[in-house]
Amino acid sequence: MLNVFNYSFMVNALIVGVLIAVCCALLGVVLVLKRFSMIGDGLSHVGFGALSVAAVLNFSAPLYFSLPVVMAAAFFLLRITQNSKINADAAIAVISSSALALGVFLASVNGTNINLQQYMFGSILSISETDIAVSIALSVVVISLYVLFYNKIFTITFDETFSGATGIRTRLYNTAISLLTAVTIVIGMRMLGTLLISAMIIFPALTSMRLCKRFFTVVVTSVCVSVCCVTAGLLTSFTCEGIPVSSTIVLCNLLLFAVFSLLSVGKKLINKKKSN
Amino acid sequence: MSLINVENLKLGYDGKCVVEGITFTVNEGDYLCIVGENGSGKTTLIKGLLGLIGKLGGTLEYADVLSKNHIGYLSQRSEHMADFPASVREIVMSGFLNNRSFGFRYSAFEKQTAEKVMAQVGISSIQKKNFSSLSGGQQQRVLLARALCATKKLILLDEPTSALDPIATSEFYSLVKSLNKNGITVIMVSHDVTAAVRNASHILCLSQAENFYGTTHEFMHSETGRRMLVSDCPCDDCQHLSCKEVRFNA
Numbered sequence: 017m018l019n020v021f022n023y024s025f026m027v028n029a030l031i032v033g034v035l036i037a038v039c040c041a042l043l044g045v046v047l048v049l050k051r052f053s054m055i056g057d058g059l060s061h062v063g064f065g066a067l068s069v070a071a072v073l074n075f076s077a078p079l080y081f082s083l084p085v086v087m088a089a090a091f092f093l094l095r096i097t098q099n100s101k102i103n104a105d106a107a108i109a110v111i112s113s114s115a116l117a118l119g120v121f122l123a124s125v126n127g128t129n130i131n132l133q134q135y136m137f138g139s140i141l142s143i144s145e146t147d148i149a150v151s152i153a154l155s156v157v158v159i160s161l162y163v164l165f166y167n168k169i170f171t172i173t174f175d176e177t178f179s180g181a182t183g184i185r186t187r188l189y190n191t192a193i194s195l196l197t198a199v200t201i202v203i204g205m206r207m208l209g210t211l212l213i214s215a216m217i218i219f220p221a222l223t224s225m226r227l228c229k230r231f232f233t234v235v236v237t238s239v240c241v242s243v244c245c246v247t248a249g250l251l252t253s254f255t256c257e258g259i260p261v262s263s264t265i266v267l268c269n270l271l272l273f274a275v276f277s278l279l280s281v282g283k284k285l286i287n288k289k290k291s292n
Numbered sequence: 293m294s295l296i297n298v299e300n301l302k303l304g305y306d307g308k309c310v311v312e313g314i315t316f317t318v319n320e321g322d323y324l325c326i327v328g329e330n331g332s333g334k335t336t337l338i339k340g341l342l343g344l345i346g347k348l349g350g351t352l353e354y355a356d357v358l359s360k361n362h363i364g365y366l367s368q369r370s371e372h373m374a375d376f377p378a379s380v381r382e383i384v385m386s387g388f389l390n391n392r393s394f395g396f397r398y399s400a401f402e403k404q405t406a407e408k409v410m411a412q413v414g415i416s417s418i419q420k421k422n423f424s425s426l427s428g429g430q431q432q433r434v435l436l437a438r439a440l441c442a443t444k445k446l447i448l449l450d451e452p453t454s455a456l457d458p459i460a461t462s463e464f465y466s467l468v469k470s471l472n473k474n475g476i477t478v479i480m481v482s483h484d485v486t487a488a489v490r491n492a493s494h495i496l497c498l499s500q501a502e503n504f505y506g507t508t509h510e511f512m513h514s515e516t517g518r519r520m521l522v523s524d525c526p527c528d529d530c531q532h533l534s535c536k537e538v539r540f541n542a
Binding site for chain 2: 049050051167168170171173174175177178179180181182184225228229230231232233234
């Protein structure tokens with residue numbers, strides 16, 4: 017096991033993986049509770065389209081192209097979700113599949129330059145020094161935002177109208193959260209791929225909500241669940257050669273979700289017996 | 293002392309007018325009920341009062357003592373609250389947030405106030421419980437407690453009893469009435485005209501044709517009031533001759 021640290025790409029993957037796991041969990045709790053889970057999925061598809069465009073245009077660093085595009089998309093998707101006139105989930109589905117189609121189209125026209133498989137399902141080999149730097153900066157921002165504004169994030173997530181009515185700038189917070197989600201997704205996509213990154217955002221929150229009934233414990237448990245799954249997934253994929261890391265991470269998440277669900281059913285049964 | 297002064301106010305979304313010609317005054321200690329048919333613009337008016345939407349015309353003035361940080365608002369419960377993981381205490385305490393910029397912990401004074409408020413609305417015994425496990429009536433009390441943490445003067449209630457059964461409804465009304473007697477000004481939006489005239493001191497009735505504003509007594513003897521109230525006026529004043537005349541003429 018120790019020889020994991022002899023490979024620099026594994027060390028890089030572990031650093032970026034754990035940091036992204038923390039960000040995904042923290043942002044995911046808010047997104048899931050606000051019924052914004054679809055935004056994460058939509059953004060990852062837009063990210064795929066942006067990467068393909070960057071490849072076609074021969075950008076040396078596709079990150080610098082996809083990051084602003086996905087951030088703009090995040091801003092736009094949030095507006096759609098908040099506008100009650102538009103059917104938001106349908107609109108997001110249309111945008112995300114269009115972006116995916118554009119990406120596949122450009123990748124195929126362009127020929128051999130782009131490794132489609134790598135974009136779809138990610139790879140730990142593609143993690144660069146820039147990714148490490150961006151993910152460290154991102155997690156510092158996300159964690160300090162959470163610590164400093166924990167109570168406000170709680171209030172806005174629970175009841176946006178009330179927060180707005182009593183003078184909290186809900187729009188600012190919503191925008192900040194969706195922009196940070198965009199950065200998280202663009203970085204996380206390299207490792208987990210377009211199709212599976214949204215699981216990292218949704219699973220930890222759902223898993224912890226099986227058992228935890230307070231906002232604070234949900235947040236803390238989500239982070240633990242997320243970090244455990246990424247680490248376990250990375251190590252499994254390292255030990256069993258040839259299995260993409262994205263699949264092992266998502267399957268770890270699924271396993272923990274099942275365990276937590278069983279525990280929650282057990283807890284309910286015990287409580288019922290007690291009250292009888 | 294007048295807290296809110298509204299004159300010929302016009303409100304709407306995206307430049308399209310929803311309600312207009314609203315004129316009323318809220319004085320300290322008043323209990324104003326806003327009634328009206330579906331779509332008459334009650335919720336739009338509340339949003340305007342809270343500053344969530346801008347006005348299209350007219351005046352809307354708040355007294356200096358009433359900054360935005362001093363309005364407690366009880367919103368309509370939204371569906372995503374149903375499975376939200378939060379304890380009653382966490383939610384009640386979140387009412388204090390408008391008075392601070394950031395910070396993790398609440399002050400001792402705030403904790404004390406929260407205890408007092410929770411006792412006032414009768415939820416002290418359930419403060420450690422999970423919000424989603426409570427009944428509709430209890431949830432509404434929790435949200436009322438949160439609104440009371442946010443205010444010392446004025447609470448705005450937007451159809452607080454719409455999802456409650458009759459017993460919980462009448463309990464809730466008497467709770468609001470007792471808060472009002474303790475000096476908190478109340479503005480409530482309601483479908484329930486009968487309950488409104490029983491509890492409120494003033495009525496604002498929004499309608500496509502003409503808006504009505506006056507004391508409850510005036511409302512019951514107005515054309516609009518008689519149209520909306522099925523039962524007869526229950527007030528003692530109606531033993532008076534003038535009121536009998538009104539009824540006779542009708």
